[in-house]
Amino acid sequence: MRPKLVVGNWKMNGSRAANASLLTGILEGLADAKAACAVCVPAPYLYQCQDLLQDSPVAWGAQDVSCHPVGAYTGEVCMSMLQDFGCRYVIVGHSERRAYHGETNELVAKKAKAALESGLTPIVCVGETLEQREAGQTMDVVNAQLDAVLELVGPDAVAKLVIAYEPVWAIGTGKTATPAMAQEVHAAVREKLRACNAEAAQTVLVLYGGSMKPDNAADLMAQPDIDGGLIGGAALKAADFLAIIRAAQ
Numbered sequence: 495m496r497p498k499l500v501v502g503n504w505k506m507n508g509s510r511a512a513n514a515s516l517l518t519g520i521l522e523g524l525a526d527a528k529a530a531c532a533v534c535v536p537a538p539y540l541y542q543c544q545d546l547l548q549d550s551p552v553a554w555g556a557q558d559v560s561c562h563p564v565g566a567y568t569g570e571v572c573m574s575m576l577q578d579f580g581c582r583y584v585i586v587g588h589s590e591r592r593a594y595h596g597e598t599n600e601l602v603a604k605k606a607k608a609a610l611e612s613g614l615t616p617i618v619c620v621g622e623t624l625e626q627r628e629a630g631q632t633m634d635v636v637n638a639q640l641d642a643v644l645e646l647v648g649p650d651a652v653a654k655l656v657i658a659y660e661p662v663w664a665i666g667t668g669k670t671a672t673p674a675m676a677q678e679v680h681a682a683v684r685e686k687l688r689a690c691n692a693e694a695a696q697t698v699l700v701l702y703g704g705s706m707k708p709d710n711a712a713d714l715m716a717q718p719d720i721d722g723g724l725i726g727g728a729a730l731k732a733a734d735f736l737a738i739i740r741a742a743q
């Protein structure tokens with residue numbers, strides 16, 4: 495059986511004071527929680543995470559990274575900087591980056607590859623818009639997103655990926671995919687991974703994201719191919735994030 499993983503994506507939220515109180519609250523409530531967890535925070539707060547979370551069960555990471563190793567790329571943050579601050583994870587290809595920053599499947603694949611080469615675990619986000627779902631294109635979209643990554647990183651790297659299925663229409667809207675709807679896509683994602691590397695596909699974690707909350711987390715994560723959650727809004731409240739971590743056990 496695969497272990498569960500619950501990752502908070504703070505998006506562009508936080509302040510030093512708010513983060514300190516959120517992280518302290520999570521750490522205090524974590525004693526009875528067994529599922530693995532992590533927070534992906536805005537880059538300026540990585541140092542604060544390293545400071546507060548090192549030697550704790552909570553891992554941390556970033557929400558994006560440059561595909562370039564170093565140099566004249568104003569405004570970008572590169573992989574070695576994330577390593578400098580002890581990151582274990584980096585989210586790549588979140589739908590908000592695809593939609594608002596023009597990230598293509600090819601760029602997302604380059605970022606995933608760069609993460610793997612630096613020893614970080616990329617959390618590769620895939621998912622369809624409402625329009626695409628209604629047009630029956632969900633798997634075409636998700637497969638194209640996955641194909642770009644799998645082709646670039648190759649079969650040997652599959653075991654080192656984390657995939658997050660995040661239907662765009664469920665993000666921040668309060669509309670969650672039903673457990674059955676999510677499971678259908680998760681199973682198809684695993685099938686796609688299996689075609690690339692059958693053995694690795696058994697162990698790759700496929701997280702669900704999109705309005706996962708304490709009251710729907712257990713049902714979603716009870717599905718055979720849903721291995722945890724990528725949590726937005728509910729990751730900003732210690733009690734809710736902890737409740738989701740407990741639901742994952």
Ligand SMILES: O=C(CO)COP(=O)(O)O
Nearest residue numbers: 503665666704705726727
């Ligand atoms: O985008 C998400 C996580 O990456 C999900 O956000 P919400 O949980 O706020 O819907």
